[in-house]
Amino acid sequence: MKFFNSTQKNMDIETVAKMIRNFIAQNPNQRYRLAVGTDSQVRGNYTCFATGIHIHRIGQGAWCCVAKKVENRRYTNLREKISRETVITYEILSILHDLLFDTLCEFTENYKNFDCKMEAHIDIGTKGETRKLIREMIGYFEGMGVDTKIKPDAFVASSYANRCSKNFKVEHREAV
Template sequence: MNESFTFYNVSEKQMSFQTVIERIKGFMLKDPRSEYVLSIGSDSHVHQNETKFITAIHLHRIGKGAWGCLKTYSVKRPIVSVREKISMETALSQEVAYSFTTKYLVDLTDVLIPFADEGADLLFEIHLDIGRKGITKELIQEMTGRIEAMGVEAKIKPESYTAFSYANRYTK
């Protein structure tokens, strides 16, 4: 991943991807017997002179809280095509997810392996801001196919909370 990318959340404003990995590991080490869902999702909002994209990394400790962070990306023009916007959101999520699948997912899983018999688990998903209702339904097969080609599970609305809820809050 391009190390010039910086992530942020309400507690920290400038996190490198390596720092994000350290925060995720630290969160998991506090309760390594839990089940976790690590998800990546992006959302966008068209403003007058730009389109703002937010990509979110969300680690959900099932039933016991979550940790997350965000990355902002802007295109200096309004993107009016729904296909172009959703395609860009998908690509931004794939870019972040690729860094996990190639280097860090095994390290994160290693934190939980000693506790697998006690329920520890880590699921990895990409959440897409598309669903079976509305104009995005025609993009489901294409976008989920891109994610599944990476060997990652794709989630769509209403299960894609990282994209349509967490990332969405910060696009305005």
């Protein structure tokens, strides 16, 4: 997956981790929230998955990026579609955890006010059909020690990634 934002393009996950490290290093004696969320849109025989990564220096700004992946498959089953979004979020969070673990430990040891919570943002809520999936989708993250947010608190999935997933062209899709 290649991530991008308004100023940077074609970032691999290692570059994203480096950008997160740099963002934290600018002011390491603060509290942070690192959130990842995925949303999807079905159009024709294709489904576009957009995954957002958002690092927030609480009360003092944020850095974020997103990646899109178009699959040549029409997801019609809600459980299957939400499960796919959740698995993508899990995979990205797991990779980021591995890439950032040593850095986050170092900041924790060296800065008394440093704190970084990791969050999974899932595009489900207590209203509508997705309410039946809450327990199952949250279960993905329980053993990982990651806080899970659902609507209306899952803004990375339900707002940021949602905006990006709506704008896709089939001819520019990433091969799956």
